[in-house]
Amino acid sequence: MAKPKFLIKTWGCQMNVLDSDKLAGTLMDLGYEPTPSEDEAEVILLNTCSVREGPENKVFTELGRLRPLKKNKLKVLGVVGCVAQQEKAAIFSRAPYVDLVMGPRSIMHLPELLEQARHQKALEAEFRDDSVLYPGGKISRSHPVKAFVTVMEGCSKKCAYCIVPFTRGREIYRPLESILSETREAVDSGFTEIELLGQNVNCWKDGATKGFADLLEAVSGVEGVKRLRFTTSHPRHFPLEAALLMAERPNICHYLHLPLQSGSTKILKAMRRQYDKEWYLDLVRQIRSRVPDIALSTDVIVGFPGETEEDFLETLEVVREAEYDAIFSFRYSPRPGTPAAKAEPVAGEVARERHQRLLDAQLPIQTRRLKAFAGRTIEVLVEGRSKRGTEWMGRSGDNKVVNFTSTGQPSVNTYLQVTVERAGANSLFGKAVTAKNEAPGAKCKA
Numbered sequence: 282m283a284k285p286k287f288l289i290k291t292w293g294c295q296m297n298v299l300d301s302d303k304l305a306g307t308l309m310d311l312g313y314e315p316t317p318s319e320d321e322a323e324v325i326l327l328n329t330c331s332v333r334e335g336p337e338n339k340v341f342t343e344l345g346r347l348r349p350l351k352k353n354k355l356k357v358l359g360v361v362g363c364v365a366q367q368e369k370a371a372i373f374s375r376a377p378y379v380d381l382v383m384g385p386r387s388i389m390h391l392p393e394l395l396e397q398a399r400h401q402k403a404l405e406a407e408f409r410d411d412s413v414l415y416p417g418g419k420i421s422r423s424h425p426v427k428a429f430v431t432v433m434e435g436c437s438k439k440c441a442y443c444i445v446p447f448t449r450g451r452e453i454y455r456p457l458e459s460i461l462s463e464t465r466e467a468v469d470s471g472f473t474e475i476e477l478l479g480q481n482v483n484c485w486k487d488g489a490t491k492g493f494a495d496l497l498e499a500v501s502g503v504e505g506v507k508r509l510r511f512t513t514s515h516p517r518h519f520p521l522e523a524a525l526l527m528a529e530r531p532n533i534c535h536y537l538h539l540p541l542q543s544g545s546t547k548i549l550k551a552m553r554r555q556y557d558k559e560w561y562l563d564l565v566r567q568i569r570s571r572v573p574d575i576a577l578s579t580d581v582i583v584g585f586p587g588e589t590e591e592d593f594l595e596t597l598e599v600v601r602e603a604e605y606d607a608i609f610s611f612r613y614s615p616r617p618g619t620p621a622a623k624a625e626p627v628a629g630e631v632a633r634e635r636h637q638r639l640l641d642a643q644l645p646i647q648t649r650r651l652k653a654f655a656g657r658t659i660e661v662l663v664e665g666r667s668k669r670g671t672e673w674m675g676r677s678g679d680n681k682v683v684n685f686t687s688t689g690q691p692s693v694n695t696y697l698q699v700t701v702e703r704a705g706a707n708s709l710f711g712k713a714v715t716a717k718n719e720a721p722g723a724k725c726k727a
């Protein structure tokens with residue numbers, strides 16, 4: 282008998298992608314199989330993000346488009362993720378044909394929720410605290426070379442612009458043993474690169490004595506872990522012991538995403554970020570003194586309410602001093618229900634112009650940093666074909682995208698030495714030195 286089929290569409294950050302991998306794993310465990318066809322699917326889940334406006338609007342467009350399928354095969358149409366948690370009333374009112382609305386904290390309960398949703402209209406999942414314990418062995422991992430491992434859920438900060446504490450709830454931490462066990466499982470199934478995930482990983486703890494540096498030490502000690510990354514860090518909580526470990530342990534990648542958000546102490550205070558410009562810059566200096574070749578990336582919000590030209594110039598100053606390898610920048614968009622949403626935003630034109638100036642300021646910095654790799658031979662973990670399809674693509678330990686040619690046929694999830702020939706605006710280009718596998722990672726997942 283043919284298996285029932287499911288389709289999951291995902292928007293948003295890596296945490297949403299991992300949630301979708303967990304939902305897919307659960308459905309496969311229940312006997313479903315994935316399909317790319319909307320017409321064939323009996324279950325369609327839209328996993329969405331509420332952090333910025335775009336993805337949220339997309340979900341309503343998608344729901345309208347999928348509505349006719351409810352007359353055919355489609356038995357359960359669900360909305361999952363942060364936006365679901367936040368907007369459940371709006372979803373059922375604008376799209377009453379939706380069967381299930383479920384936040385990220387309910388992920389463990391998908392089997393019973395699906396069953397209930399077949400008989401009950403407009404089912405709303407409860408907020409739970411066990412999502413952090415999702416069994417790693419069940420995850421249907423979609424990344425070709427990297428295993429994401431949840432270490433915590435939620436966030437107990439109160440950044441004035443952010444909806445995450447409302448949608449994902451307060452911080453809960455996964456016990457160390459459970460994290461180590463998922464890491465070992467991932468290694469056994471062929472992954473050599475592990476990324477620890479959580480909204481605020483630096484606050485992870487297990488009991489009163491184990492903190493983030495202990496976590497890094499323990500996971501980097503798991504045999505077979507060749508690359509260890511983590512995200513997201515918070516400047517207020519990043520421990521310098523972690524930087525020391527990065528310097529000491531060859532398998533902890535020299536890459537750190539350290540969200541800045543603004544370079545102005547006044548705006549940081551309004552954002553409730555719990556650090557100021559000097560604290561942030563001092564942290565960067567201290568990290569660089571311990572890990573001189575570290576690659577830093579950051580998030581910047583432009584046009585936060587109250588941001589003056591002087592405030593923005595301070596952001597440019599930090600960007601120039603911190604010398605990021607990459608910046609993820611956004612124009613501020615208010616999220617309903619957050620404290621900042623009540624304030625008057627900076628005029629759209631002004632925010633757009635500042636955003637462009639930020640990009641213009643960053644470009645020469647990252648270009649210079651990329652050009653410094655020209656002529657060097659670096660280790661790359663192969664992810665697959667490059668975007669253009671004519672080359673191969675992989676990442677260096679410090680998270681640079683490296684496009685390269687090869688006389689051989691490189692296997693996905695293997696490590697190659699690549700000689701860098703030139704730098705583009707966002708990536709490196711080079712030639713593989715060896716075409717044969719240097720350190721087999723695995724049974725290829727791609």
Ligand code: SF4
Nearest residue numbers: 436438440443445480
């Ligand atoms: S640290 Fe701030 S921005 Fe990050 S998830 Fe928590 S509340 Fe949101």
